[in-house]
Amino acid sequence: MLTSSSDGIPVLESRSVVRRRFIMSLGVVAIIGAIALLLAGRGGNDRVEGSGSTALQPLIQRLSVDFQNARSGDEDWVSGSSGIDYEAVGSLGGVMRLADPEMDFAITDYPLSTSHLAQLGAVQFPLMIGGVSPVYNLGPAGANTPPLRFSAATLARLFSGAITHWSDPAIAADNPGVTLPDLPVKRVYRTDGSGTTFNFTRFLAERDAGWKGRFGAGTTVDWSKATGTGTGVKGSREMADSVAATAGAIGYLETGQARRAGLSIPLLRNDAGQFVVPTDANLRPDAYPLTATFYAVIKRDNASPADNARVLRFFAFLLDQGGGAARSLGYVALPASEISDVHAIWARDLGADHIRPGQTGN
Structure with missing residues (x-):
């Protein structure tokens, strides 16, 4: 050559x-x-990796952008290096993914047991309060029907298949004077491991003995025990889309997501016998009876103390500065006393007493 x-x-x-x-x-x-x-x-390791609840995904997405913008003033900030990567796979899926060493946190719609936390080597703490709402679609036949009212017993019969038509006498008894369409009931339910399913089925199991004995409560239940027409979906988005597209459908969603999807939301009968709509002011266990608390679960022994510090700085931002975004999306922020309790958990269980309210940087 x-x-x-x-x-x-x-x-x-x-x-x-x-x-x-x-x-x-x-x-x-x-x-x-x-x-x-x-x-x-x-x-990539500077990014925070998490997964879990589909119900809290809208808030995580919004606040991850706000958090990264807030960190833009930090001296050690590099564009794209300090963000939050969150995958909405359902509460159960998020907890299972904590076995991945790259996963920093999970978010669930229900608290894990002490034994489960010990098995995971993890710590949990509350983040936000929300509601779970049945959602329904009566189609054109129900265009002029006012918001319906449901007792737990009626809901249990709707989701078990015992009620097959919207004109059923049990629904009429909850809604005196309301003309109901003679439309077949088509229930929609989650097939993935879902905290929303847990809270919804727990509500039914605590108030209806028939439901408790047949289905119980859990992130998944055996929907094959139900009769009638049913459709299984994965995730909140599929739930909202399926109910919106199906005349006669009934399903369940986190309340804020139900509102943003424009779906019909009923009033629920609480333990005092009152039918209550899930407004921000009513999302309390003593008012609206179907509330949910969202929890973060993080490993005690993430790859390094810096990993947990990055995660906790984001959660400090969410707790201390995320109230406005939470309200706009239909969630309710924790009261100040509970936020103080969360910071105490960080100091006691994670050695993170240096993470202060409002802190975004090191």
Whole structure:
């Protein structure tokens, strides 16, 4: 092969020399690639990785942007390196993914037991309060029907398949004077492990003995025990879309998501015998009877203390500065006393007494 010498005169190189230079070039490329991957991984580790509840996803998405913008003034901030990556896979799926060393936190719509937390080597603390609402679609036949009212017993019969038509006498008894369409009931339920399902079925199990004995309460239940027409979906988005597209459908959603989807939300009968609409002011156990508390679950031994610090700085931002965003999306922020309790948990169980309210940076 002809090449140029140092003085520009063409010379002939052997093929073995050319082969060695080619191999050396590949080695250099490989080293550069490895360094690039290492740097990319190091930058990726600055991001917070979480998964879990689909019900709290809208708030996590909104506040992750606000958090990154707030951190833009920090001296150590690098664009794209301090964000929150959150995957809405359902509460059960989020907890299961904590086994992944890259996963920093999970969010659930229900508290884990002490034994489960010990098994995971994790700590949990409350983040936000929300509601769970039945949602329904009476189609054109129910266009002029006022918001319906349901007792737990009626809801249990609707979701078990005992009630097959919207004109059923049990629904009429909850809604005196309301003209109900003679429309088949088509229930929609979650097939993934869902905290929303847990809270909804717990509400029914605590108030209806028939439901408790047949279905119980859980992140998943055996919907095959129900009769009539039913459709299984995964995630809150599929639930909202399915109910919206199906005349006669009834399902359940986090209250804020139900409002934003424009679905019909009924009043629920509370333990005092009052039918209550899930407004921000009523999302209390002594008023609206179907509330949910969202919890964060993080591992005690994340890869390094810096990992937990990054996670907790985000949650400090959510707790201390996320109230406005929470209200706009239909959630209710924790009272100040409970936020103080959360910071005490961080100091006691995670050695994070240096994370202060409102802190976003180091």
